[in-house]
Structures are given as structure tokens and as C-alpha cells.
Amino acid sequence: MDISRRKFLQIGAVASGSVVCAGVKPASARDLREPNPEWLGMLNDTTRCIGCKACQVACKKENKLPKESTLNEAANVGRDVYDAPRGLSDRTYTLIKMQQAKEGGKATFVKTQCMHCSEPACASACIVGALKKQDNGAVAYDSKLCMGCRYCMVACPFSVPQFEWQNAIPSIKKCTFCRETRLKEGKPTACSTACPAGAITFGKRTELIKIARQRIEEDPERYQDHVYGEKEVGGTGVLYLARPKMQFASLGLPAFEYRTVAGLTESIQHRIFQYFIPPVAVYSVLGGIMYYNQRRKKNGGEEGGSHE
Numbered sequence: 001m002d003i004s005r006r007k008f009l010q011i012g013a014v015a016s017g018s019v020v021c022a023g024v025k026p027a028s029a030r031d032l033r034e035p036n037p038e039w040l041g042m043l044n045d046t047t048r049c050i051g052c053k054a055c056q057v058a059c060k061k062e063n064k065l066p067k068e069s070t071l072n073e074a075a076n077v078g079r080d081v082y083d084a085p086r087g088l089s090d091r092t093y094t095l096i097k098m099q100q101a102k103e104g105g106k107a108t109f110v111k112t113q114c115m116h117c118s119e120p121a122c123a124s125a126c127i128v129g130a131l132k133k134q135d136n137g138a139v140a141y142d143s144k145l146c147m148g149c150r151y152c153m154v155a156c157p158f159s160v161p162q163f164e165w166q167n168a169i170p171s172i173k174k175c176t177f178c179r180e181t182r183l184k185e186g187k188p189t190a191c192s193t194a195c196p197a198g199a200i201t202f203g204k205r206t207e208l209i210k211i212a213r214q215r216i217e218e219d220p221e222r223y224q225d226h227v228y229g230e231k232e233v234g235g236t237g238v239l240y241l242a243r244p245k246m247q248f249a250s251l252g253l254p255a256f257e258y259r260t261v262a263g264l265t266e267s268i269q270h271r272i273f274q275y276f277i278p279p280v281a282v283y284s285v286l287g288g289i290m291y292y293n294q295r296r297k298k299n300g301g302e303e304g305g306s307h308e
């Protein structure tokens with residue numbers, strides 16, 4: 001979103017004004033909830049990934065998703081490129097992106113998909129409850145409840161939910177955590193099973209954190225002393241490890257604050273229904289969250305957050 005700081009502040013002022021007019025106290029983020037020890041997750045070890053994309057192919061197969069062009073149409077390059085498609089879409093739920101590390105030009109591959117957040121901002125922004133954190137840790141979407149407002153797309157700090165623009169009755173699409181298929185049968189996710197390099201470990205989130213810490217302890221030269229997702233945005237179901245000199249932000253994993261954005265979106269929603277705040281305030285606040293998320297990504301996650 002191309003918006004100046006001045007413009008953003010103006011919008012914020014309109015939003016605040018609307019809130020004040022409605023006699024509402026400003027929304028405040030609530031405290032974090034403790035993650036459930038039974039939640040499942042995945043540990044993506046970027047130091048092990050060889051960029052073969054077997055996970056990406058397995059995900060397509062599991063979810064019966066059609067192929068996408070591997071031509072770099074955005075850059076008008078009429079040949080196949082590695083980084084294609086350019087991002088997650090309604091037909092691609094997971095994607096391997098190649099990033100060039102500053103350390104000696106070595107390529108690092110990073111798997112992107114829904115993070116299955118402990119405090120999912122998408123779910124808290126959804127007015128009709130179409131997105132919900134499940135008992136097994138997956139953040140599931142129900143198309144029967146969805147009214148197509150796309151608040152979830154605005155709220156998600158990782159820009160994960162995708163809209164089926166080409167369909168007459170569109171749905172939101174994102175990684176399902178193989179919940180309705182493999183998890184129901186007691187099997188691990190398709191992507192983790194397909195990985196030939198052991199770069200994706202499936203299991204209980206609490207166990208994955210222990211495994212990650214153990215890898216760091218046993219090989220400090222190989223790993224940065226940080227498990228991404230242990231605390232960021234209140235914790236995520238998908239965790240990451242990276243090489244010491246690799247900035248998580250340059251892997252598309254910004255240093256979000258440890259406080260969740262879900263608490264904020266949730267309290268906004270509660271206020272809306274409690275006091276019927278005019279829609280301009282709602283759009284302004286959600287626009288503000290989107291601007292904040294994009295600005296953090298642009299700045300490499302330097303603004304306001306820290307890793308420790």
C-alpha cells in the first residue's frame with residue numbers, strides 16, 4: 001500500500017475520532033494465552049533445505065491444486081525461473097523461495113506457508129468465525145461461514161490468506177495443515193513426509209522447540225541462537241532455524257514483536273459489535289495494521305521488535 005506517514009496519521013485520526021464519537025475507549029491488546037502442549041507444528045530448518053521443492057509438489061498433489069506458470073511474467077522474463085510462482089496463491093499453499101545470504105553468496109532456501117499461529121490474527125479479524133484455531137494446532141478455514149470480506153487477508157502479518165479472484169463464489173485459500181486428510185488418519189503432513197533432506201520436522205510444537213534448541217546447542221557454528229516463531233506474534237505452529245549470519249527478516253520472517261496482533265484485532269471486533277463503530281473506523285484500523293505489517297517487512301523488521 002503506497003501511503004505516506006502523514007496520510008496514515010490522518011486516517012488514524014479519523015479512526016480515533018470515530019471511536020471517540022462512539023464513546024469507546026481505545027482497543028488494547030490482551031495478554032498472551034499459553035500455547036497448548038498438544039498443538040502440532042512443523043520445524044523448518046533452512047540450513048538443511050536443498051531447494052528441491054519436493055514439499056511444494058507434495059502439497060499440490062495432496063490438495064489437488066493445479067499447476068502454475070514457472071515463467072517470470074512479472075519481470076517479463078519469458079523463461080522458467082526458480083522463484084516461481086512469485087508468491088503464495090489460491091493454487092499454491094507452500095512455496096520454496098531462494099535467498100542469497102550475505103555470507104559468501106551462499107543460497108538459502110526458505111519454505112513459506114501458513115504459520116498456524118498460536119494467536120491467529122486472521123481468526124480474530126474474522127467477524128463470522130470462518131477461521132479457527134483447532135485443538136490439534138491447525139488454523140482451519142470454513143468456506144461455508146466465510147462472507148468474503150477479506151479482513152483475514154489484511155490482518156495476517158505474513159500475508160498468507162489468498163482469495164480465489166477467478167471464481168464466481170470465491171473462497172479464501174491457504175495451507176490446511178493437511179488436517180482433513182493426513183492428520184485425520186494420524187499421518188504427518190505431506191510436505192514434511194516428502195522432504196528428502198530432513199528439513200521439515202513434524203510433531204508437537206513443544207517437542208519441536210526442544211529439537212530446535214538441541215540442534216543449536218550441538219552445532220552453534222551452523223545455527224543462529226534463535227528459534228523463529230517460538231515467541232513472534234505470540235508464537236507460531238511453524239518454527240524456523242537459520243544460519244548465524246542469515247537475517248530472519250531477509251528470509252521473509254520479520255522480527256515482529258512478541259505481543260500478538262490478534263489481541264488487538266480481537267478487541268477491535270468486540271468494540272465494533274459492542275458499540276457499532278462506524279465502518280470508516282474499522283477500515284482505518286485494519287488499514288493501519290496492514291500498513292504497519294508492510295512497513296515492518298520493508299524495513300527488514302527493525303522497527304520496534306527484537307529477537308530476544
Ligand code: SF4
Pocket residue numbers: 113114115116117120121122123139155156157158159160161174
Ligand atoms: S500465518 Fe496468517 S493465515 Fe496463518 S494462522 Fe497466522 S495469521 Fe492466520
Ligand code: SF4
Pocket residue numbers: 058059060062063093094113174175176177178189190191192
Ligand atoms: S501442511 Fe499440508 S497443506 Fe500445508 S504446506 Fe504442508 S502439504 Fe501443504
Ligand code: SF4
Pocket residue numbers: 048049050051052053054055056096109111194195196197198199200
Ligand atoms: S522438500 Fe525439503 S529440501 Fe526439498 S525444498 Fe522442500 S524443504 Fe527443502
